[in-house]
Amino acid sequence: GAVVSQHPSWVICKSGTSVKIECRSLDFQATTMFWYRQFPKQSLMLMATSNEGSKATYEQGVEKDKFLINHASLTLSTLTVTSAHPEDSSFYICSATSGGPRYNEQFFGPGTRLTVL
Amino acid sequence: ELKVEQNPLFLSMQEGKNYTIYCNYSTTSDRLYWYRQDPGKSLESLFVLLSNGAVKQEGRLMASLDTKARLSTLHITAAVHDLSATYFCAGVLTGTASKLTFGTGTRLQVTL
Numbered sequence: 001g002a003v004v005s006q007h008p009s010w011v012i013c014k015s016g017t018s019v020k021i022e023c024r025s026l027d028f029q030a031t032t033m034f035w036y037r038q039f040p041k042q043s044l045m046l047m048a049t050s051n052e053g054s055k056a057t058y059e060q061g062v063e064k065d066k067f068l069i070n071h072a073s074l075t076l077s078t079l080t081v082t083s084a085h086p087e088d089s090s091f092y093i094c095s096a097t098s099g100g101p102r103y104n105e106q107f108f109g110p111g112t113r114l115t116v117l
Numbered sequence: 118e119l120k121v122e123q124n125p126l127f128l129s130m131q132e133g134k135n136y137t138i139y140c141n142y143s144t145t146s147d148r149l150y151w152y153r154q155d156p157g158k159s160l161e162s163l164f165v166l167l168s169n170g171a172v173k174q175e176g177r178l179m180a181s182l183d184t185k186a187r188l189s190t191l192h193i194t195a196a197v198h199d200l201s202a203t204y205f206c207a208g209v210l211t212g213t214a215s216k217l218t219f220g221t222g223t224r225l226q227v228t229l
């Protein structure tokens with residue numbers, strides 16, 4: 001149980017285009033989903049927290065107009081990188097928590113590698 | 118604000134040796150997690166430590182938590198090559214529900 005999927009697993013796009021990444025909780029309802037970004041050889045940096053049906057909460061320094069997050073249902077959150085540029089190239093990882101008895105443990109997706117040319 | 122620091126950042130060790138990775142955090146944390154990350158992959162959950170004095174073991178890895186010292190350790194016993202990976206600890210700032218703050222990571226390389 002507690003499986004989180006991401007799609008696509010990797011994507012290459014041209015500078016200026018937008019890319020959408022999906023994060024799904026497959027066997028539980030995710031009250032909260034998190035989006036992280038990881039640059040090579042660095043730690044994970046939290047970008048935003050999203051709760052179903054409400055606006056995402058962005059961390060300081062993350063542009064909300066550039067990284068659009070939608071949490072339309074209890075099993076799906078999407079991250080759209082708008083007008084992507086090469087500096088947006090990174091590994092994007094989502095996680096989900098059910099808020100259930102397992103002390104709000106986060107379950108991580110497999111990640112999406114974005115390369116912007 | 119919770120800050121989490123790990124040391125060392127990089128560790129090269131021979132198979133069969135023991136070593137410890139340290140994770141210090143700056144303020145009260147509800148719980149402490151340890152994760153493993155292989156190159157190009159996402160995170161694999163190893164341990165969650167919930168209270169002072171907690172100790173958990175799985176195979177050659179053992180994690181402990183000292184909340185008074187704000188310190189968690191990940192001890193590796195008789196390392197094998199398969200343990201080569203990057204290890205992260207992460208804390209949860211009290212009152213912030215599930216929001217994780219990750220440490221810098223420790224890249225472990227076990228040589229034959």
